[in-house]
Amino acid sequence: MKVGIIGSGGREHALCETLSKSKKISKIYCFPGNAGTEKIARNISLDVDNFNTLKNFVISEKIELIIVGPEKPLVDGIVDFFESINIPIFGPNKFASQLEGSKIFTKKICEKYKIPTAKFGIFESKNEAKLFIKETKFPLVVKADGLAAGKGVYICESQKNASDAIEDIFNGKFGKAKNILIEEFLNGEEMSYFVISDGKDIKKFQTAQDHKRVGERDTGKNTGGMGAYSPSRLISESLDKKILDRIIYPTLSALKEMNCEYKGFLYAGLMIIKDEPFLIEYNVRMGDPECQTILPKLKSDFLEIILSCINKQLKTIKIEWYDINSLCIVLCSKGYPDQYKKNIIINNLDQINLDQNQKIYHAGTKKEKNGIISNGGRVLNFVNLSNTFQQARDKNIETIKKINWTEGFYRNDIGYKVID
Secondary structure: OEEEEEEOOOOHHHHHHHHHHOOOEEEEEEEEEOOOOOOOOEEEOOOOHHHHHHHHHHHHHHOEEEEEEOOOHHHHOHHHHHHHHHOOEEEEOOOOOHHOHHHHHHHHHHHHHHHOOEEEEEOHHHHHHHHHHOOOOOOOOEEEEEOOOOOOOEEEEHHHHHHHHHHHHHEEEOOOOOEEEEEEEOOOOEEEEEEEEEOOOOEEEEEEEEEEEEOOOOOEEEEOOOEEOOOOOOHHHHHHHHHHHHHHHHHHHHHHHOOOOOEEEEEEEEEOOEEEEEEEEEEOOOOHHHHHHHHEEEEEOOHHHHHHHHOOOOHHHHEEEOOOOEEEEEEEEOOOOOOOOOOOOOOOOHOHHHHEEEEEOOEEEEEEEOOOEEEEOOEEEEEEEOOOOHHHHHHHHHHHHHHHHEEEOOOOOOHHHHHH
């Protein structure tokens, strides 16, 4: 079977590597992929925003399944496009993808179906939003409504912080803004909760804790993710039931009432306060770097799971996992998430010998004649499976130091809440 994967990050390298273990796959294509996927797949540089160009290539190469990594193609309707021409594709359709594409769409579902979430207000102008923040308590959270690559969320400690955030969003930092969301600040601990769905049934797909802030002990600006560990230290049988009964099932029921079946990964970003879950946001795909943290723990054939979703046979599949801890550290370009340099060579990668419990997933990398160069803010993902999170973190840092990429930086404290 020939499979195509859309995306170029660490998540897509992890998807590619995990799928490559399936004996049923003869060839993998990545659109556009990176220096890591190039070793196990054929990288194709074409405009994935142009669905017709992609379709022509898929047909010419007889690709039988497409898997979508990032959120933008999903929000733009790539699933609807390929389903309309009977080419199997894994991911939610355009309507369902509003769960991530519009925070306001999700908040309105929460309001109607009594899904626990932060109290919020929706504002259509700078003035309206600024009048509101004059009368409210701090801290509060200001959010861009649409996609913002994990960076459109501002935790504001003062009126000036909030005012600056409102200016950023309405001035188009994350694209044209018709609305802005302002919500109460929930003081708890975050958790990433994943399920996979075929439109009829769901199965759990592990938990993790992401580290969004650029600085140690979760300080500084928001990023796309500096690292993660799995499973989350917060998960328990009782919390798991609350998440499913109060958040996941009501959301999928709401979509069904709107004549929409959800097919694909669903990722709930949660805040846990005194063992009570609150929905922060939904993502309609695997998280990054959570995907890189979770997939190495998967024992079952990943292709079989995906095909069972496409064929609405998920109920018949048993998803098995290795009972082990996983921790991922992201090596970033200096300056990220602000300005950073590209096209800097990364030496020593080929000299690293990995054991079966270690992974290096490429994210912002590119293969050139002179070697592998950096091509983004988040460059490499180091993953280790160990009996303890401390061991996993220590092994990852040891590997990063061997590479000795002086133009990069990373957080030394990933997993500190479960380790320290």
